[in-house]
Amino acid sequence: MGQRKRIAERRNTKPAVIGGMIAVVVAGAGFGVYALYDGGAAADDGTRTTSTGADQKAKDVPSGPLSATEVTTTARTFLTAWQQGKVAAAAAATDDSAAATTLLTGYTKDAHIKDVTLTPGTPTGDKVPFTVKGTVAYKDTSKPLTYDSALTVVRREADGKPLVGWHSSVVHPDLQDGDTLVTGESGTPPIKAVDRDGGALTEDRYPSVGPVLDGLREKYGKTAGGKAGVELRVIRGKSSKSSESSESSDKTLLELSKGTPGTVKTTLDPALQAAAEKQVAEKARSSVVVLRPSTGEILAAANASKGFNTAFQGSLAPGSTMKVITSSLLIEKGLASADKKHPCPKYFTYGGWKFQNDDKFQIKNGTFKASFARSCNTAFISQAPKLKNDDLTKQAQQVFGLGLNNWAIGVPSFDGAVPVQSQAQMAASLIGQGAVRMNPLNMASVSATIQAGTFHQPYLVSPSVDNRKLATASRTMSATALSQLRELMSYTAAYGTAAEAMSGVTGNVGAKTGSAEVDGQKKPNGWFTAYRGDLAAAGVVQQGGHGGDTAGPIVAALLKAGG
Structure with missing residues (x-):
């Protein structure tokens, strides 16, 4: 009796619900377990488990590339709601409704833009360009506003719904995330x-x-x-x-x-500025700066790409132009001397990284001058085991005034970065790779320091205008190091990797080339820094290849023009 009761209890057991999955459990514990975990396999007696709710939901979620219909429909929904002033509906068509609500609300309230007409263009993949026409009206003043923008449609991962990928640049291409648009009496006069x-x-x-x-x-x-006027501004x-x-x-x-x-x-020199503009216009993604070493005055600064001032604010690995700073360190520490023998092997391994020279060249029984002029990487890497982790950082800060974030040139600038690193990363820094970051302003200042013998912080507006304090270096390099660096750079300009570019640049000259590898780029960034008399200049051509071939002619032309 007891046995029959237990069998009956097992047969009358209700379906078990586990994690949203229903498993039909019948007589025999083994079969019940099999049905539970097999995810819908047929049972021996014809009983079949059902797909889970989660599995079915996953099957229902759209995935894969967006269709043309999804892109155009999503864009139309967003643009129509925005044009009609329906902020909530427009924001709901984006993947960040909170940020979209804030900016679209401010578009009307703070920027005072009304009568907006949004006209979509022809989509390219998931990107839809559109034209904005409206009126900016503030008190008794109004003016038409027209510009082009674009949006990108994305698929939300949770449910596959197509939405406008939200960035502030959707509202206006000059906006970065976190920026706002404001119309009013400018707090800053023109x-x-x-x-x-x-x-x-x-x-x-x-x-x-x-x-x-x-x-x-x-x-x-x-x-x-x-005196301030009334403007629409990006804050x-x-x-x-x-x-x-x-x-x-x-x-x-x-x-x-x-x-x-x-x-x-x-401090800009009109002739040199015009020459700099001409030079960068002829070479895509190029930037250049010209300084007066004796004072630090910025005489010219130009960028081929508009909008971002790479010349002053770029943050790029400087490649072998960094060897000017590294050489000053090695000479002062007695680890190198211009005319003494110095190793330049094909390879040198340090910190688990194997470093090599361009085209795997080597210089047998050569001097440090020869290694500098030919830009031998291993000549510098080979000295890494003899250096402390912070040696290069201190040299850049104390002698060249770099990496202290205290330059006050008159406009925003990046002062370079030479962070303390160890092992392979420290070794890479010696040749301007790793985490070292510079721009043409910084590297022009390096050449200016060598030419002048001491660091003069560059400036675009005289400090006498606002009585601001310019940055200074805590020390000058030794007379021996300075003399040898001038010799190294002069030799490189005449006989080394910089010779072709510097051909015809006469007088007291010195130069150094550089090529900086960048992840994901087929060609390295080309660098060049040089001086001639009381002029110093540096340039970079992003994805340009060897600096002597790309940035070199730009710098050399400006040194000639300033002569």
Whole structure:
């Protein structure tokens, strides 16, 4: 009786629910377990388990590339809602409704843009361009506004729904995430920036100066004697860094009424600036800076790419131009001397990394001068075991004034970075790879320091204008190191990797080439730094290849022009 009761109890057991999955459990524990874990396999007696809710839901979630219909429909939904002023509906069509709500609300309330018409263009894949036409109206002043923008449609992972991938640039291409649009009486009066001779600096005349003019206005607008007008402006979101060197400048998009500009005089030389603009216009992704070593005055700065001032704010591995700084360190520590024998093997392994020279060359029984002139990587890497982790960092900071985030040139700039590293990364830093980061302003300053014998912080606006304090180096390099570095750079300009570019550049000259490998790039960034008399210059051509072939002719042309 007891046995029959237990069998009956087993047969009357209700389906077990585990994690949302129903498993039909019949007589025999073994079969019950099999049915539970097999995910829907047929049972011997014809009983079949069902697919789980989660499995079915996963099958229902759209995946894969977006269809043309999904892209156009999503874009139309968003643009229509935005045009109609339905902020909630427009934001709901994005993958970040909170951020979209904030910016789209401010588009009307803070930027005072009304009567908006949004016209989509022809999609390219998941990207849809569109044209914006509207009116900016503030008090009794109004002005038409027209610009082009674009959006990208993405598929939400959770449910596969196509949505507009939200970034602030969707609203206006000059917006970065965290920025806002505001129309009103500008808190910063306009400026009239002039060169060292009093000539006006305008984007029409000098295409590269747009970011410079924005930076000058932000810093000097309130003190230059001008009166504010009414403008539509991009107000930059503040990053965690607050120094002059880390912030992008606010940007004027539309001037509704003119203010009265104040005048800000810069150190730019009109002839050299015009020459620099011409040089970068002929080489894509190029940037260049020219300095006066004896004072630190910036005489020219130009970028082929508009919008971001790579010349002052770029953060790029400098490649072998860094060997100027490394050489000063090795000479001062007695680890190298211009005319003494120095190793340049094909390979050198340190910290688990195997380093090699370009084309795997070697110099047998050569001097340090020969290694510098030919840019032998292993000549520098081979000295890594004899150095402390912070030696290069200290040399860059103490002698060349780099990496301390304290330059005050008059507009935003990046002061270079040579972080303390160990093992292979420290070795890579010796040849300008690893985590070392520079821009043409920094590397022009390096050549200027060698030419002048001491560091003079570069500046675009004289410190006498606002009584600001310029950065200084804590020490000068030894007379022996300075003399040998000048010899090394002079020899390289005449007989080394810089000789072809520097051909025809006469007088007291010195140079160093560089090529910096970048992950994901087929060609390295080409670098070149040099001096001639009381001029120093440096340039970079991103993805340009060897610096002597790409950046070298740009720098050499400007040294000739300034002579």
